Amino acid sequence: MATLKLTALEKTYPNGHRALHGIDLEIDDGEMVVVVGPSGCGKSTLLRCLAGLETISSGELAIAGQRVNELEPAARDIAMVFQNYALYPHMSVADNMGYALKNRGVPKPERRRRVAETASLLGLEALLERKPGQLSGGQRQRVAMGRAIVREPRVFLFDEPLSNLDAALRVQMRLEIRRLQKRLGITSVYVTHDQVEAMTLADRLVIMNGGRIEQVGTPLELYARPRTRFVAGFIGSPAMNFLEARVKDGEIIVGDGSVLAPAADIQGSIAVGIRPEHLRVVDAGEADLTARVEMLEPLGADTLAYCRVSGLSLPLVIRLDGGAALAEGQTLAVKLPLSRLHLFDLDSGERLPWHSPETSIV
Amino acid sequence: MTTFDNHRVTPWILLAPQLLVVAVFFFWPAFQALQQAFYVEDPFGLGRSFVWFDNFTRVLASPEYHRALGVTVAVGVGVAVGAMALALLLAVLADRVIRGARVYRSLLIWPYAVAPAVAGVLWMFLFDPGLGIVSHLLAGVGVRWDHHLHGDQALALVIIASIWKQMSYNFVFFLAGLQAIPRSLLEAAAIDAAGPWRRFWSITFPLLSPTTFFLLVMNSVYAFFETFGTIDATTAGGPGGATRTLVYKVYEDGVIGYDLGSSAAQSVILMLLVGLLTLIQFRYVERRVQY
Ligand SMILES: Nc1ncnc2c1ncn2[C@@H]1O[C@H](COP(=O)(O)OP(=O)(O)OP(=O)(O)O)[C@@H](O)[C@H]1O
Ligand SMILES: [Mg+2]
Numbered sequence: 001m002a003t004l005k006l007t008a009l010e011k012t013y014p015n016g017h018r019a020l021h022g023i024d025l026e027i028d029d030g031e032m033v034v035v036v037g038p039s040g041c042g043k044s045t046l047l048r049c050l051a052g053l054e055t056i057s058s059g060e061l062a063i064a065g066q067r068v069n070e071l072e073p074a075a076r077d078i079a080m081v082f083q084n085y086a087l088y089p090h091m092s093v094a095d096n097m098g099y100a101l102k103n104r105g106v107p108k109p110e111r112r113r114r115v116a117e118t119a120s121l122l123g124l125e126a127l128l129e130r131k132p133g134q135l136s137g138g139q140r141q142r143v144a145m146g147r148a149i150v151r152e153p154r155v156f157l158f159d160e161p162l163s164n165l166d167a168a169l170r171v172q173m174r175l176e177i178r179r180l181q182k183r184l185g186i187t188s189v190y191v192t193h194d195q196v197e198a199m200t201l202a203d204r205l206v207i208m209n210g211g212r213i214e215q216v217g218t219p220l221e222l223y224a225r226p227r228t229r230f231v232a233g234f235i236g237s238p239a240m241n242f243l244e245a246r247v248k249d250g251e252i253i254v255g256d257g258s259v260l261a262p263a264a265d266i267q268g269s270i271a272v273g274i275r276p277e278h279l280r281v282v283d284a285g286e287a288d289l290t291a292r293v294e295m296l297e298p299l300g301a302d303t304l305a306y307c308r309v310s311g312l313s314l315p316l317v318i319r320l321d322g323g324a325a326l327a328e329g330q331t332l333a334v335k336l337p338l339s340r341l342h343l344f345d346l347d348s349g350e351r352l353p354w355h356s357p358e359t360s361i362v
Numbered sequence: 363m364t365t366f367d368n369h370r371v372t373p374w375i376l377l378a379p380q381l382l383v384v385a386v387f388f389f390w391p392a393f394q395a396l397q398q399a400f401y402v403e404d405p406f407g408l409g410r411s412f413v414w415f416d417n418f419t420r421v422l423a424s425p426e427y428h429r430a431l432g433v434t435v436a437v438g439v440g441v442a443v444g445a446m447a448l449a450l451l452l453a454v455l456a457d458r459v460i461r462g463a464r465v466y467r468s469l470l471i472w473p474y475a476v477a478p479a480v481a482g483v484l485w486m487f488l489f490d491p492g493l494g495i496v497s498h499l500l501a502g503v504g505v506r507w508d509h510h511l512h513g514d515q516a517l518a519l520v521i522i523a524s525i526w527k528q529m530s531y532n533f534v535f536f537l538a539g540l541q542a543i544p545r546s547l548l549e550a551a552a553i554d555a556a557g558p559w560r561r562f563w564s565i566t567f568p569l570l571s572p573t574t575f576f577l578l579v580m581n582s583v584y585a586f587f588e589t590f591g592t593i594d595a596t597t598a599g600g601p602g603g604a605t606r607t608l609v610y611k612v613y614e615d616g617v618i619g620y621d622l623g624s625s626a627a628q629s630v631i632l633m634l635l636v637g638l639l640t641l642i643q644f645r646y647v648e649r650r651v652q653y
Contacts, residue, residue: 053549074555086546090568099564100554147554 002064002154002187003029004050009059011045019045021211022059027204030185032178036198036234037208043191046208047157050189051080063154074103079148080157083164085140087132093143094119094128100151118150121180138169145177149184156181156188162197174200195235199223207231229349232273232342238304238317240342241279243272252343255311258288261338266352273342276304276319280335287333291316296328307332392633398626417627426603427611427628433517434586434607440521441528441585446577448525449532450570454562456533457540467537474530478588482595485523509597513604516597520605523596524589531584532577539573540566579643583636608632 004027011020019042027033035043048054050061052073061069068076079100087096094115101111119125122142132140141161148156161177162170178201181188192198198205199219207214207222207230215227219235226232232240245254246269252260254272284290291307294315305318305326318334320326343352399417403410421427452470459466473481488496489509497507509516543566551561567574590609593599599606599614606614612632616625 051549051553053552073549073553074557078553080550080553082546082550084544084546086544086550088547088551088565090571099551099556103555103560147550151554 003027004155004187004189005060005062005065006050007060007062009046009049009061010057011042011049011054012057019211020049020057023213025206025213025216027187027189030187032181032188032190032201032203033206034190034192034198034202034204035206035208036192036195037214038234039193041208042211043193043208044159045211047080047159047189047191050155051078051157052076076155077153078155078157079151079153080159081144081148081161083160085132085144085161085164087140087143087147089132092129092131093124093135093146096132096143097147097150100147104151114150118146121149122146137165138173141165141173145180149180152184153186156186156190158188158190160192161190163192163194170197177201195237199235205235207234225351226273226342227351229271229273229344229351232344232351236275238276238319240273240275241316242314242344243274243309243312243316244346245270245272255289255309257311260288260336261341263343263354266343266354269346270352271344271346272336273344274336274340276317278337278340279316279318280337281318281320281324281332282335284333286335288336289316289334291318291332291334293326293328293330293332296326298322305332307334309334395626395629395633398622399630400623402623413623417623418631421624421627421631426606427608429603430606430608430611433603433605434609436517437521437524437589437605437607438582438585440517441524441589442578442581444521444525445528445581446532446574449529449577450536450574452529453533453536453540454566456537470533471530473526474534476527478527478591479595481527482523482592485519485526485592486596489519510601513601516601516605519596520589520593523592524585527592528581528584532581535573535577536570539570543569576643579639583639586632586635586639608635 004025006023006025009020009023010018012018023046025033035046037043045054049056052068052071052075056069060067063076063078088099091099097115097118098111101114106114115128116125119128122145124139124142124146127135127139127143132143135143141164144161158177162173165173174197177190190201192201202219204216205219205222206216209230215222215231217225222231222235226235226240229242233242243254245252245260247253247263247266250262252263252266252270252272254260260272289309291305291309293305294308295306297304297306299322301322303320303322303324303326305320307316307318309316316334318332341354343354344350345352400412400414401410402413402416456463456467456470476484488494489507491497491508491510494507500507507515509519547565547569548561551565556564586607587609589607590613593605593607593610594613597605599610608628609632612625612628615621615628
């Protein structure tokens with residue numbers, strides 16, 4: 001159990017590719033931090049630098065206040081769960097779990113006891129004598145977890161541990177990982193590109209893009225106040241809608257001319273963000289926009305309506321109640337609640353400071 | 363199209379060249395040897411008499427045959443262990459090389475392309491008591507090298523030359539085997555506090571075991587049979603039979619000594635031996651290491 005501190009951490013691969021551009025991050029003792037971002041943004045690289053599998057090019061990594069840049073993976077006292085599990089195929093489940101203890105010179109009786117304890121925690125008692133090749137994907141995943149837990153390391157690292165499982169099992173294992181992490185209270189860094197997984201597991205979320213951290217915060221903070229358009233589009237499912245708009249004479253004008261709201265201190269072209277679940281269908285009189293339904297996606301509890309709005313290039317996605325009577329081709333009168341709008345600079349993608357006339361709910 | 367309709371004849375036609383080669387170069391000589399093994403022939407090839415198992419009992423009782431068996435086992439174990447250990451070491455080192463890996467690997471594979479006799483002559487010159495560089499260097503550290511006089515030195519020379527020749531073959535297989543081991547396993551082991559030495563013995567080596575076993579069989583067969591060219595070129599079985607392997611003895615007794623009956627009986631015993639080795643290999647391949 002330990003804190004983790006990353007200061008201006010950089011990684012340049014031998015081929016000259018700069019995968020991490022100065023990462024600053026502090027992780028508290030016992031905290032679960034989830035790193036999320038699109039493919040190739042450097043999540044695995046970051047994790048491998050923490051583990052000591054890649055050398056850190058510059059900057060500092062400290063575990064429990066002590067610099068560990070130069071330490072071998074074994075000396076950092078971390079455990080890692082790999083995406084492909086990396087179980088030793090020629091060893092039984094018990095040997096897989098006991099391997100690290102054996103290498104650290106833990107005597108056999110204690111090793112056996114600790115493996116048995118961990119196995120019962122994960123429901124693996126019946127599988128201890130099997131080889132990894134004789135296990136299902138979910139069971140292998142559990143063994144990989146067990147191998148990490150049994151050591152009682154200072155830090156857990158997870159690299160997309162659930163991405164090889166089917167959807168139902170993924171939900172189940174997600175809950176289980178959360179439960180175990182809380183119970184053991186071990187500082188954890190969890191990498192995923194699944195934003196639902198990220199939202200549900202994280203104490204704090206780190207959004208990465210192109211080798212940089214875009215934003216750090218609790219899942220709800222990021223949902224409510226994304227600092228950039230990238231974060232806004234990345235967090236939340238279905239993704240936030242972005243409407244091209246311009247500010248003229250202190251007013252925000254969307255699409256083919258609807259005036260949305262006053263905006264005193266902003267100039268030029270902007271993007272207006274609004275989440276599908278925050279759009280409201282209203283009577284024609286109160287509407288800000290009219291949208292034509294092009295496609296419906298009934299999900300049971302909700303229905304997603306993909307709509308076309310004249311003057312806007314992107315379709316507008318609206319999340320509606322599953323029971324609503326809708327048909328493709330229908331027109332909807334849509335209202336954009338001002339307190340739910342996010343304004344972003346069109347070029348830099350930065351969030352623009354703006355206080356909506358309505359009081360913010362968050 | 364009609365010619366291809368007769369599916370009963372076509373396969374035989376397609377197989378014919380292969381079958382012909384096997385029949386002419388394997389079955390026919392094998393049959394000849396088997397037949398010959400039961401006869402004693404007079405030295406002029408004018409007449410022969412059927413002697414039942416006399417040739418076999420004579421061969422198996424002969425102390426020279428026992429000695430040749432001993433030499434064969436020594437060469438077999440020496441070459442198999444030496445060639446595999448060295449090849450594994452080189453493969454492990456080559457696996458780590460990143461820059462210029464291809465050049466390095468190609469160079470290591472070259473010896474395999476050298477004919478056994480050429481390899482033999484090469485090593486004979488290197489170790490030549492009068493001219494050889496190696497024997498000169500050995501003299502510098504006080505070793506008097508003359509494989510024409512000392513049986514154990516001759517045996518060592520044959521083993522060294524054969525190892526050098528076989529190493530490339532093993533190297534290719536070991537390197538392929540090493541590269542098939544997922545990197546993440548070794549990374550997981552590194553995180554699990556296993557040092558490089560422990561990682562090699564507890565992860566890499568067990569995962570290479572199918573390759574190792576396959577090579578063990580191939581190397582034994584090589585050491586038994588294909589060292590003939592090397593032996594003939596370097597020591598010709600000498601001095602005093604110190605490097606006379608079973609195969610070399612078949613050749614000496616048959617081609618030089620013209621004792622065809624005994625030579626044939628030895629061939630038959632050798633064939634049985636190969637059969638046994640092949641059987642072990644097949645049994646093994648069927649139930650590979652389970653994981
Ligand atoms: N060994 C390497 N040498 C050079 N470049 C590399 C190496 N490993 C990764 N990269 C590059 O570094 C960048 C980040 O890779 P990384 O594996 O960290 O991405 P990731 O965020 O984990 O992606 P994914 O979600 O697809 O796993 C990528 O552009 C990748 O091509
Ligand atoms: Mg990755």
